[in-house]
Amino acid sequence: MIISFANQKGGVGKTTIAINLASALASSEFKVLLVDFDPQSHITVGLDIDPQGKTIYSVLSGEIPIDSAIFETKVENLFVIPSDENLSGFEAEVFEDERKQFYLKDKLTSLQSKYDFIFIDCPPSIGIYTVNALCASDFIIIPVLADFFSLEGFSKFFKAVELIKVSLNPKLEILGIVINMYDKRVRLGKEVEEEFMKYFPGKVFRTRIPKSIKIAEAPSFGLPVILYKPSSPGADAFSSLAEEFLERINQFKNA
Numbered sequence: 155m156i157i158s159f160a161n162q163k164g165g166v167g168k169t170t171i172a173i174n175l176a177s178a179l180a181s182s183e184f185k186v187l188l189v190d191f192d193p194q195s196h197i198t199v200g201l202d203i204d205p206q207g208k209t210i211y212s213v214l215s216g217e218i219p220i221d222s223a224i225f226e227t228k229v230e231n232l233f234v235i236p237s238d239e240n241l242s243g244f245e246a247e248v249f250e251d252e253r254k255q256f257y258l259k260d261k262l263t264s265l266q267s268k269y270d271f272i273f274i275d276c277p278p279s280i281g282i283y284t285v286n287a288l289c290a291s292d293f294i295i296i297p298v299l300a301d302f303f304s305l306e307g308f309s310k311f312f313k314a315v316e317l318i319k320v321s322l323n324p325k326l327e328i329l330g331i332v333i334n335m336y337d338k339r340v341r342l343g344k345e346v347e348e349e350f351m352k353y354f355p356g357k358v359f360r361t362r363i364p365k366s367i368k369i370a371e372a373p374s375f376g377l378p379v380i381l382y383k384p385s386s387p388g389a390d391a392f393s394s395l396a397e398e399f400l401e402r403i404n405q406f407k408n409a
């Protein structure tokens with residue numbers, strides 16, 4: 155099962171939610187692989203991995219086999235394929251290739267049976283990276299903030315995802331929208347939350363990820379929040395998101 159974390163907006167929590175949801179699932183004994191597909195390499199840095207050139211870029215460019223780019227992490231059952239700034243060259247290199255949308259899919263196919271979940275962390279745009287990720291995926295999770303600009307750009311992103319589904323990957327499904335850095339005391343937040351629920355019925359995860367300094371600090375220790383501060387509201391939120399994630403996956407399996 156392959157799941158992309160994508161939104162064209164930056165700073166909404168794609169990387170944070172990918173790392174922490176993956177860690178919560180790994181601690182429930184699911185085997186999870188995180189693919190850092192952002193040239194900014196925040197997954198790689200946030201889990202304290204030194205890739206030494208063994209990255210998703212070197213896999214895509216055919217320099218090394220994918221198995222040799224898989225790294226262990228401090229979290230048992232959680233593995234990473236790291237990234238570095240070389241990945242930013244990928245776009246130009248595949249520009250004229252007619253299968254340019256399917257590079258990542260072609261490489262991940264051989265790993266599907268070895269992991270319960272493969273998560274792909276996308277950069278903040280709907281360019282060739284996110285398109286590759288969505289072509290490889292069964293599901294997309296869309297992190298959002300409950301602010302005005304999140305709502306404003308969202309319909310456009312949603313349409314782009316629908317277009318990719320229709321034209322390139324019919325099996326792609328929207329697993330859900332995760333509202334991040336939520337503060338129920340903020341009135342605008344409640345209003346935006348209600349708009350998301352109204353326009354995308356059934357798509358918004360019940361779990362809200364609170365704004366938490368512990369969540370923000372954890373990557374500087376190379377850890378997910380469930381290991382950095384196991385009994386904190388942030389860690390609790392990701393445990394509950396993991397439960398809901400499994401529920402939603404099962405609903406699709408049984409449908």
Ligand SMILES: Nc1ncnc2c1ncn2[C@@H]1O[C@H](COP(=O)(O)OP(=O)(O)O)[C@@H](O)[C@H]1O
Pocket residue numbers: 163164165166167168169170171196278334335336363364365366367369370371
């Ligand atoms: N729930 C949260 N509480 C506090 N800080 C958060 C939370 N989610 C994300 N952040 C912080 O906000 C910034 C952007 O998050 P990030 O996951 O990197 O977003 P994206 O990958 O969408 O660009 C990071 O500095 C991150 O630590």
Ligand SMILES: [Mg+2]
Pocket residue numbers: 168169170192196275276277
């Ligand atoms: Mg990111």
